């Protein structure tokens with residue numbers, strides 16, 4: 001099978017879909033790999049590294065002559081126009097949010113698979129790019145926020161006085177949140193955490209965080225590991241609990257996500273005003289509307305004396321590791337879909353059903369269909 005990798009074109013993107021090590025593994029399965037010239041440069045993989053691994057480094061036009069194209073970010077309608085009709089592609093697509101991309105894939109009869117739609121089940125863990133990238137994002141969120149704080153994290157007793165530990169408040173104890181807790185604890189902070197899923201309490205505590213329990217949390221519905229939207233009454237109770245905690249916090253990291261919905265506003269402008277001068281908020285949910293009312297996408301701003309970071313692509317700030325993990329995720333999915341060296345779809349199989357978005361000129365993905373229709 002001929003596999004192609006396009007260079008990312010999205011602003012601030014530094015990742016690449018396949019790394020040289022993963023190329024080697026794909027070649028062992030009798031595939032051919034074409035890499036667009038310069039595709040790995042921003043993640044510190046040179047064209048020569050790919051050639052040494054056995055890939056061919058080719059021009060932009062040549063990379064489209066393949067059976068399956070790979071990318072990190074969604075293919076643009078212009079890129080889809082250049083694809084061979086009947087060929088396949090894999091990338092993040094967020095198809096339910098991108099009708100123009102779905103239309104382009106349908107009209108070109110491309111079989112498309114979306115990395116953001118990999119089901120969160122044990123069998124698919126090695127393909128789960130949302131988790132691998134969120135894990136890195138959780139780590140980087142703490143490092144980035146700490147760089148903007150005029151304080152250290154740990155308790156430090158010195159001859160010149162005692163420095164008290166920094167206080168970090170984290171919203172959402174999913175993949176990103178748990179890694180943020182672990183990182184902040186390793187640096188010596190006091191970490192407090194709020195999540196609507198009661199089962200996260202144990203995980204938070206096992207990492208040394210303090211869980212802030214909201215009354216009524218036991219009634220929140222959880223489907224496939226994701227929390228459903230909570231009631232306005234619940235959010236109000238959560239707000240009351242958080243109000244006092246936020247005044248003491250040095251860093252607030254928000255990762256609260258409700259799949260397919262706008263992120264809940266958890267930090268209002270009033271709350272920001274109540275925070276200490278010099279404290280820092282990092283809003284990881286900024287791309288889906290934000291958990292902080294006044295964060296701005298891809299900007300770091302100072303409002304009411306608080307630094308608010310709205311970085312939407314934290315994994316891209318760790319491009320080498322993020323590409324390594326993404327390449328493992330996408331190649332594992334690719335081999336799952338092509339067990340005999342060519343695309344063989346079992347439409348009833350859970351992973352295939354989860355990731356297949358368009359096929360033979362039709363939108364076939366159930367969730368995307370519901371949202372777009």
Ligand code: NAD
Pocket residue numbers: 130131133134137171172173174175176177194195196197200226227230255256257258263264266283284285286288311312313314315
């Ligand atoms: P996840 O689904 O694993 O975790 C989200 C958590 O938020 C869940 O535990 C959920 O119960 C919790 N939550 C939902 N509503 C809440 C509320 N009202 N209060 C407190 N917690 C609530 O998701 P994840 O993979 O950890 O990603 C978290 C967020 O970070 C997502 O919004 C994702 O898009 C974003 N993300 C951003 C970047 C970036 O670079 N900025 C990178 C990766 C992920």
